[in-house]
């Protein structure tokens with residue numbers, strides 16, 4: 001099918017990078033539509049680890065063109081670093097990175113303000129929320145504005161003055177920002193060669209029937225509208241952001257894949273009903289190497305929450321599920337799946353009814369047997385132990401969506417089709 005989208009079904013970090021990379025072989029275009037350098041997509045190829053923040057994971061396949069859509073917020077310094085690091089690893093990006101002229105730009109001021117105010121939410125400190133906030137306040141700059149260096153300098157000066165006038169930063173912070181601004185102006189100039197009218201690129205590719213893969217960053221439960229507000233990121237991380245963030249019709253997506261981890265994780269603050277703040281949580285964290293790809297922060301871990309996952313399936317319209325990190329669960333003799341919440345003596349099965357008071361939800365669990373070691377060596381899904389098949393089947397039943405693939409290790413090859 002020509003247009004496939006891959007969306008995170010939980011709080012991000014579901015393993016989208018690896019799956020997008022696997023699906024990218026044979027794609028003409030891989031496109032991102034939201035978020036920015038807050039994302040961290042890890043792909044391991046022949047023991048070499050690539051962590052991509054803004055460039056879609058498709059860049060690791062030589063014939064794929066990568067679109068950074070206008071719904072993204074782009075940090076020039078970080079993007080140039082990422083491009084340099086790809087070049088350093090022998091990856092030729094010539095003509096393969098297309099940055100929307102209308103993507104908004106993250107400036108050093110946004111990063112400084114995020115570092116100063118982001119602790120309550122536990123943001124990544126990458127200036128994402130502040131850049132989206134400037135976009136909504138009609139104070140932002142877009143990639144196209146980087147062309148005129150004089151106007152860009154004027155903009156930075158005016159925005160800094162406004163930030164001081166409005167108490168967003170103090171004058172004392174200005175000297176520390178000076179070097180960052182120099183670096184920003186330098187990187188901004190280097191980005192000019194990547195600017196493109198990505199709306200036309202996408203529309204023409206769709207009209208030709210090209211094979212297009214759309215890559216979501218973060219996850220549905222971090223979506224600014226559908227997620228656990230205010231503990232969310234500032235963009236539409238669910239499928240709802242695709243049309244607006246790329247400038248394509250909402251009906252363009254033919255196949256929507258939801259990526260779910262076989263358990264749950266969350267990085268940053270906010271409610272997490274199935275969180276395990278005990279030895280089991282720690283075991284999940286260590287076995288799953290649950291440390292953020294962007295910030296290195298430890299991820300909070302817990303059991304699979306089928307109430308939340310079902311909501312993600314229904315709101316996105318997910319057609320099929322890739323269940324990742326199944327191998328991590330082999331350390332456990334028995335596993336739990338949350339099938340409902342209890343609140344005030346009431347049973348709640350609908351996440352949408354619970355999302356604004358999620359911290360008060362007590363999870364109701366169903367217990368299933370574990371399956372022991374050896375899953376990561378398999379090459380055929382039919383050989384999965386019966387207990388693993390039962391676990392997957394129960395998830396399918398609760399979510400009412402088929403699990404088409406399971407991922408059983410970090411390598412590109414460790415994905416089994418069912």
Ligand code: IMP
Pocket residue numbers: 011012013038039040121122123124125126127128129217218222231232233234267268269
């Ligand atoms: P921000 O996106 O940096 O503003 O952070 C807002 C919330 O989203 C925080 O809880 C972050 O930890 C979380 N977040 C942002 N990007 C990611 C991601 O790529 N994976 C997981 N969590 C993320």
